[in-house]
Amino acid sequence: MQSSLGVAPNLLSARLKLLVEAGVLRTRTYQEPGSRHRQSYHLTQAGEELRLVLAALQQWGDRHRPRPSGPSSLRRTRSTGEAVSVGFIDAEGREVPCADVAFVVNRGSED
Template sequence: MDDFLGERDTWTSEGCSIAGALDLVGARSTLLLLREASLGTTRFGDFVSRVGLSEPMAARRLKDLVGEGLLERRSYREPGSRAREEYRLTAKGQALVPVLMALRQWGDEYASPEAGPTLRMAHADCGAELRVEVRCAAGHRVGRGEVEVTPGPGLVRR
């Protein structure tokens, strides 16, 4: 096990969790639609204007996100109007919110540090700024250099 990571050339990338996640949400427009959904955007026109996509592109991406189970479409009707559809994050989509927060945190620090954050995220109860960090299942904070990598059940060797 000591040289497990040194043997990476013997692995295939088949089944890689990062590659699989990027296949689902790796497009810039997809991540921006998910950002908007995580901030409470529900209506098609708002997604189009806030993300800056054409209507056909937004419709295609939203359809894909519904198909992947990240968003669900619900009907709503305002008085005097026809029935319309809105989009809401599913539990699977909600599980991506920490990923979006980590990307925002990283971007604030490294992609545009001079400008500063465009949004501040805080805990509603105490007002403290939110930070994404790595913790083990026992609750310990895990720093760089404190991670042990071992084979998982999905690893495929050549």
């Protein structure tokens, strides 16, 4: 992971620790034969749900800040391989255009 990200070990360790503390990742201990115990990192339910937020940011970047070489990854269904996009969905399962979405203050949430 460190070499693919190109970050210093201490920086990667600090970032992984922060993601564990935030509940995005959890650790599991494993040991390869003849090696010391190590930690592997796995997404929690919160981490899985964060994929939606990251996909929305990626979709925005692909549209408004495209890379000359194209997107770094594509969003596809596992079952059919069809392209998918991130959007607002109403209670009936229909996509709602961004221009038709309003953010309304929730008076009941004020503390």
